[in-house]
Amino acid sequence: MNRITLATITLFILALTTYGLLEWYGAKKETSSILDNATNPEFIAENLNSDVYKATGALSYNVEAQRMEHYAQLEVTHFEYPRYTLYPKNNKPTWQVTANEGTLYNNNRVKLKNRVRLIATDEESLIQEVHGKNLEMDLKTNIISSEQTILILGKGFTMYGSGLIVDLNTTQMTLTEHVQTIYKKIKK
Amino acid sequence: EKFNVEQEIKISSSRQAADLKNKIFSYIDNVIIAQGTLTIHAELVQVITEDKSDNKIYIAKGSPATFEQTLQDGSPINLQANEIRYEPSMNTVVISGNALLRQEGSEVSGSKITYNFDTEYVNAESLDNAKVETVLQPKNKTELPKKSKDKQE
Numbered sequence: 001m002n003r004i005t006l007a008t009i010t011l012f013i014l015a016l017t018t019y020g021l022l023e024w025y026g027a028k029k030e031t032s033s034i035l036d037n038a039t040n041p042e043f044i045a046e047n048l049n050s051d052v053y054k055a056t057g058a059l060s061y062n063v064e065a066q067r068m069e070h071y072a073q074l075e076v077t078h079f080e081y082p083r084y085t086l087y088p089k090n091n092k093p094t095w096q097v098t099a100n101e102g103t104l105y106n107n108n109r110v111k112l113k114n115r116v117r118l119i120a121t122d123e124e125s126l127i128q129e130v131h132g133k134n135l136e137m138d139l140k141t142n143i144i145s146s147e148q149t150i151l152i153l154g155k156g157f158t159m160y161g162s163g164l165i166v167d168l169n170t171t172q173m174t175l176t177e178h179v180q181t182i183y184k185k186i187k188k
Numbered sequence: 189e190k191f192n193v194e195q196e197i198k199i200s201s202s203r204q205a206a207d208l209k210n211k212i213f214s215y216i217d218n219v220i221i222a223q224g225t226l227t228i229h230a231e232l233v234q235v236i237t238e239d240k241s242d243n244k245i246y247i248a249k250g251s252p253a254t255f256e257q258t259l260q261d262g263s264p265i266n267l268q269a270n271e272i273r274y275e276p277s278m279n280t281v282v283i284s285g286n287a288l289l290r291q292e293g294s295e296v297s298g299s300k301i302t303y304n305f306d307t308e309y310v311n312a313e314s315l316d317n318a319k320v321e322t323v324l325q326p327k328n329k330t331e332l333p334k335k336s337k338d339k340q341e
Contacts, residue, residue, distance in 0.1 A: 126208050126237060155242060161204060171208035178204035178215065183197040183235070183244060 041069035041078075048079075052139075061086050061139055065102070077104040082112070088142055088168040093122030095168055097137060097144070108140040118144055118166070127173065129153040130164065142168040149179075157183045193276035193305065197223040197246075199233060211237040221246060221274075225258040228272060243277035252288075255281060259291075259308065266290045267303065279305045287312075295323045 045068040054060045065079040082102035086095045096119045099112035111134065118130040132150040137143075145165045152159040163176030199222075201215035213235040221228040230248035237244055248255075248271070255267040255274070270285025283289070284300040289310060298312035298320040312320045 126206070126211050126213075155237070156244065159204070173206040173208060175204040178201050181199045181204070181213075181215070183199070185194045185196075 042072040044069050059087050075106050077107075078102070079104070082110075084110070084137070084139075086137075086139075086142055086168055088171075092168070092171070093120065093125065095120055097135070099135070108138055110137040110139060112137065116146075125155075127152055127154045127166075130166070132164075135164075144168065156185070157181055192224060193279055195224045197221060197244075197276075199235070201233070211239070213237075219248065221248065223276075227256050228274065229254045230272070241277070243275070246274040246276075248272040248274070252286070255283070257305075259305075263292050265303070267301070269301070281305075295321075297321050 046066070048063065048065045048068045051062045052060050062085040063079070063082055065082040067080040068077060070077045079102040081100060082098070084097040084102075086097065088095070097112065097117070098119070099116040100114035102110055102112045104110050113134045116132045116135045118135065120128050130144075130150055130152050132146045133148050135144055135146045135150075143165065147163060149160065149162040150164050152161075152164075159175070159178070159181040161175035161178040161180075164173070165176075166173040199215050199219065201219040202217035204213065204215050206213045215233040215235070217231065219228075219230045219233045221230075221233060228246070228248050230250040230253035232249045234247045234249075235244055236247065250270070252268040252270055253272045255272050257265050259265055267281065267283050267287070267289050269283035269287035271283065273282045273284075275281070280302060282300065282302045287298055287301045289296040289301050289303060289312075296310055296312045298314045300313045302311045302313075303309070312322065314320045
């Protein structure tokens with residue numbers, strides 16, 4: 001084992017490790033670039049206020065939010081403090097939905113979280129407000145649902161239950177699990 | 189104490205459905221309505237909100253639906269029928285479909301019985317052939333000697 005073979009071996013090892021390092025470093029960089037794309041939103045809006053129209057030209061809904069982040073690749077839009085105004089069919093009175101957080105998926109299903117409120121703008125509506133921790137909303141069919149427990153405040157009554165499904169177009173509502181409703185005389 | 193129709197009414201049931209446009213709420217499966225000493229048991233209860241007055245009408249259906257209440261003098265009254273229609277704002281309960289009213293041993297049966305809480309007035313009606321049968325037990329408040337029951341056609 002004279003010095004030349006020793007030198008060639010060390011040189012060879014040196015080459016091998018630098019190659020390995022370069023390869024490893026290159027690979028790490030690539031994966032991180034994909035990640036960046038997913039975690040960084042495509043665009044961000046502050047104090048958003050946008051009207052969305054149906055194909056027929058009628059106003060479908062309006063959404064306001066303190067902050068909105070759109071992730072094109074994941075087809076997800078995240079809202080902070082969203083306020084939706086929904087326009088049911090044959091121009092019935094509108095409803096408002098507010099929450100601390102909202103996430104819009106493939107542009108018609110919305111999941112709302114934390115202090116979610118469905119509010120009727122029509123005083124005469126039997127249901128005035130629905131309170132829940134989370135609600136799901138389909139912006140195309142105007143159907144709002146929630147598996148979690150919800151509280152419904154209405155004219156002269158308060159209702160507790162879960163498994164809510166309410167269709168704003170047909171104004172039909174069901175609770176698959178009804179716990180209790182308390183009717184109180186309305187003080188005129 | 190006087191039966192107060194203004195008291196809070198609690199309804200529990202397994203499921204619930206509502207038609208907001210026509211202001212009808214339906215409570216489905218083992219429905220219990222409680223208001224002070226009043227309890228109604230039914231399979232289905234519909235609560236209709238009248239347009240102008242916002243008064244509520246409670247229509248309980250069952251086989252039979254039952255209605256228990258303690259009257260002002262503390263005596264219990266039991267009603268049962270296929271349909272019990274309770275209207276607090278009118279102080280009335282109307283029961284129909286092999287209706288039976290039991291109060292302190294006396295019984296009234298017929299196809300339709302109306303009972304008014306305020307006046308404690310009972311009106312039993314029968315369809316053409318069915319007969320109204322009233323079995324009266326003298327109220328022994330004044331300790332009258334027990335008379336034999338008399339049937340009233």
